[in-house]
Amino acid sequence: MPRRVTIVDVAARAGVALSSASTALNGRPGVSEATRARVRAAADELGYVPSLRGRSLSAGRAYAVALVVQRESDVLESDPFFGAFISGIESVLAGRGYALVLQMGITARDVARRYRDLSSYRRVDGVFLNELQVDDPRIALLTKLEMPAVAINADRGIEGFPFPVVRQDGVAAVQEIVRHLVDLGHRRIGHLSGPQHFVHGRERLVAWRQAVLDAGLEPGPVLDGDFTYAGGVSAAREMIALPDRPTAVFCANDLSAVGFMRRLQDEGVQVPGDVSVVGFDGIELGTYVRPTLTTAAASPRLIGAHAATALLDLIEGAVVPDIEIEPVRLVVRASTAYAPQSRDLRHTSA
Amino acid sequence: MPRRVTIVDVAARAGVALSSASTALNGRPGVSEATRARVRAAADELGYVPSLRGRSLSAGRAYAVALVVQRESDVLESDPFFGAFISGIESVLAGRGYALVLQMGITARDVARRYRDLSSYRRVDGVFLNELQVDDPRIALLTKLEMPAVAINADRGIEGFPFPVVRQDGVAAVQEIVRHLVDLGHRRIGHLSGPQHFVHGRERLVAWRQAVLDAGLEPGPVLDGDFTYAGGVSAAREMIALPDRPTAVFCANDLSAVGFMRRLQDEGVQVPGDVSVVGFDGIELGTYVRPTLTTAAASPRLIGAHAATALLDLIEGAVVPDIEIEPVRLVVRASTAYAPQSRDLRHTSA
DNA sequence: TTGAAAGCGCTACCAA
DNA sequence: TTGGTAGCGCTTTCAA
Numbered sequence: 242m243p244r245r246v247t248i249v250d251v252a253a254r255a256g257v258a259l260s261s262a263s264t265a266l267n268g269r270p271g272v273s274e275a276t277r278a279r280v281r282a283a284a285d286e287l288g289y290v291p292s293l294r295g296r297s298l299s300a301g302r303a304y305a306v307a308l309v310v311q312r313e314s315d316v317l318e319s320d321p322f323f324g325a326f327i328s329g330i331e332s333v334l335a336g337r338g339y340a341l342v343l344q345m346g347i348t349a350r351d352v353a354r355r356y357r358d359l360s361s362y363r364r365v366d367g368v369f370l371n372e373l374q375v376d377d378p379r380i381a382l383l384t385k386l387e388m389p390a391v392a393i394n395a396d397r398g399i400e401g402f403p404f405p406v407v408r409q410d411g412v413a414a415v416q417e418i419v420r421h422l423v424d425l426g427h428r429r430i431g432h433l434s435g436p437q438h439f440v441h442g443r444e445r446l447v448a449w450r451q452a453v454l455d456a457g458l459e460p461g462p463v464l465d466g467d468f469t470y471a472g473g474v475s476a477a478r479e480m481i482a483l484p485d486r487p488t489a490v491f492c493a494n495d496l497s498a499v500g501f502m503r504r505l506q507d508e509g510v511q512v513p514g515d516v517s518v519v520g521f522d523g524i525e526l527g528t529y530v531r532p533t534l535t536t537a538a539a540s541p542r543l544i545g546a547h548a549a550t551a552l553l554d555l556i557e558g559a560v561v562p563d564i565e566i567e568p569v570r571l572v573v574r575a576s577t578a579y580a581p582q583s584r585d586l587r588h589t590s591a
Numbered sequence: 592m593p594r595r596v597t598i599v600d601v602a603a604r605a606g607v608a609l610s611s612a613s614t615a616l617n618g619r620p621g622v623s624e625a626t627r628a629r630v631r632a633a634a635d636e637l638g639y640v641p642s643l644r645g646r647s648l649s650a651g652r653a654y655a656v657a658l659v660v661q662r663e664s665d666v667l668e669s670d671p672f673f674g675a676f677i678s679g680i681e682s683v684l685a686g687r688g689y690a691l692v693l694q695m696g697i698t699a700r701d702v703a704r705r706y707r708d709l710s711s712y713r714r715v716d717g718v719f720l721n722e723l724q725v726d727d728p729r730i731a732l733l734t735k736l737e738m739p740a741v742a743i744n745a746d747r748g749i750e751g752f753p754f755p756v757v758r759q760d761g762v763a764a765v766q767e768i769v770r771h772l773v774d775l776g777h778r779r780i781g782h783l784s785g786p787q788h789f790v791h792g793r794e795r796l797v798a799w800r801q802a803v804l805d806a807g808l809e810p811g812p813v814l815d816g817d818f819t820y821a822g823g824v825s826a827a828r829e830m831i832a833l834p835d836r837p838t839a840v841f842c843a844n845d846l847s848a849v850g851f852m853r854r855l856q857d858e859g860v861q862v863p864g865d866v867s868v869v870g871f872d873g874i875e876l877g878t879y880v881r882p883t884l885t886t887a888a889a890s891p892r893l894i895g896a897h898a899a900t901a902l903l904d905l906i907e908g909a910v911v912p913d914i915e916i917e918p919v920r921l922v923v924r925a926s927t928a929y930a931p932q933s934r935d936l937r938h939t940s941a
Numbered sequence: 942t943t944g945a946a947a948g949c950g951c952t953a954c955c956a957a
Numbered sequence: 958t959t960g961g962t963a964g965c966g967c968t969t970t971c972a973a
Binding site for chain 1: 640641642643644645647648651653655662673674677678681682685690691692693694695705711712713714820849850853856857875876879880881
């Protein structure tokens with residue numbers, strides 16, 4: 242195996258000093274155009290590829306960023322959000338010479354340890370802060386570690402949030418959802434919640450309640466969910482036992498909505514005949530089921546791309562403003578229809 | 592910010608030479624136990640963490656491995672196999688100080704470029720070779736690049752395959768599937784295929800045909816699929832138009848099976864009443880749909896863990912044998928039932 | 942504008 | 958067993 246071509250070889254070939262070769266190759270000012278051209282030519286002829294390792298040690302950078310996912314091992318499987326998110330990140334990193342390091346942790350302790358290790362070994366130059374929790378301990382941790390980070394959909398209310406944030410508003414979509422249901426004549430609109438320690442779980446609950454109140458209605462029952470299919474199943478069981486059932490339920494995400502619908506149907510409750518169901522996320526699964534799921538379509542790929550751009554800019558010393566992308570939008574499909582009472586009303590009033 | 596603690600500090604604190612500190616810390620022979628203990632103590636007191644970068648440059652290793660996924664951006668989303676596979680990989684890497692670099696490419700050219708870049712920049716020490724194709728060009732590429740690799744479910748037939756292979760046999764499961772269908776009285780058993788340029792696509796077709804022949808039956812129609820939900824939908828449309836429909840169809844994977852069932856049901860064909868359907872993979876989605884999908888459950892997490900172990904061993908210079916894990920096993924659920932004719936037969940013969 | 946040289950933090954070789 | 962030292966490949970500072 243031939244020895245690797247180094248910048249020393251390039252400098253020798255071009256007949257210039259090592260330092261000039263470096264300056265020329267990196268497009269830094271300080272060499273004549275003639276020299277620069279000569280060095281570039283030499284590099285090309287030799288097939289020179291800069292060593293990440295040498296550069297990394299010298300420049301004090303890893304040229305890599307990390308995404309730490311906190312999941313039960315099998316949940317990444319059923320959460321299709323990540324694929325598109327990662328793909329968006331990757332599309333940007335690749336073009337800028339950075340790599341994505343993916344790590345997984347089960348518990349919050351695991352995750353904290355992964356961040357600590359990433360930091361102490363200097364494995365990466367920055368991280369994505371995804372699926373934020375209320376008072377997320379990672380924020381203090383990363384601040385302490387002085388680790389550059391970009392947060393996804395952090396709570397809007399926090400003053401002096403220490404990292405740039407990429408946001409896609411979901412509140413307006415929840416309002417659209419509720420309006421859609423109200424327009425269909427629903428008067429008793431429940432919510433299948435996500436875990437309230439998640440920012441997006443809480444945000445959706447709060448937005449739902451507010452939107453229902455804004456419509457002059459009493460908020461329907463809140464069923465506890467956890468963003469999983471199984472959680473949706475249990476919630477349906479719970480709802481069926483309720484004395485005064487809602488005619489429509491807004492579920493905090495698609496996966497739980499699908500479990501919820503599944504169980505309702507298995508129990509003989511018609512969707513949307515008896516109960517309208519709405520999800521959130523816009524995952525493909527929502528089009529596989531019957532009825533197809535009315536939902537609000539987020540843009541994970543776009544979020545990933547913007548977050549990656551922001552993180553690299555931040556690492557490279559730029560001042561990065563918060564980024565707001567096009568809001569989540571309502572996608573009406575077949576799981577929502579006129580409320581049963583409403584049909585009666587229309588008949589009576591006709 | 593205090594200067595980082597380096598091995599020089601540790602050596603000074605312990606009152607030994609830099610080289611002895613390195614030797615002691617890495618557990619290499621060549622220092623007395625007393626010295627080793629003193630160095631370790633000094634390292635602890637100082638909170639020393641070895642720099643990956645220094646070590647990386649010096650040792651000529653990246654302490655990272657890569658998984659390059661070839662997908663349309665949105666397909667990773669709906670292919671839940673990867674989550675568990677990655678989780679299995681990660682569980683091993685973390686314990687051995689390696690990181691997983693995840694890259695994505697759309698076309699085969701993209702993917703080849705990613706491998707080349709990983710190699711020329713020495714970003715990683717090895718790669719996983721997943722979703723092998725027939726005469727996969729990556730094999731020659733990685734061989735040329737002298738990149739250590741571990742392949743997943745490579746074709747058994749290849750002599751002198753250049754990399755260690757982690758295998759989970761799927762052929763026996765296909766035989767189980769066909770036997771299961773035959774036992775249910777099916778005599779006309781079709782196949783919804785995967786792309787034939789994939790090793791696992793071809794293997795499942797071949798195994799299906801052989802198993803049907805072994806049962807003394809004529810292989811039913813082969814419907815072209817591509818492992819996607821949409822492919823399953825089209826195949827169902829195609830099958831419905833067929834003059835002589837099969838009473839059972841073995842689909843090359845779960846995702847296409849779900850699309851296939853969906854369309855059949857939308858067209859009024861009962862599953863399993865009119866047609867029994869079987870998938871392959873054992874993804875969670877198969878339990879979300881109705882009827883729940885009979886399938887063969889692979890073990891992506893286990894495969895990932897074994898592949899990671901093998902790859903790290905290989906990188907560290909060990910001779911790594913091929914690994915065979917427990918075969919894929921049939922999981923009977925609700926999408927398979929007695930063949931319609933068979934019911935009649937049983938009535939007549941009663 | 943160019944070139945020499947000092948690190949970055951570690952491993953590994955070779956004397957002592 | 959120990960300690961000095963030469964790299965690994967690059968960036969960057971400082972003279973020339």
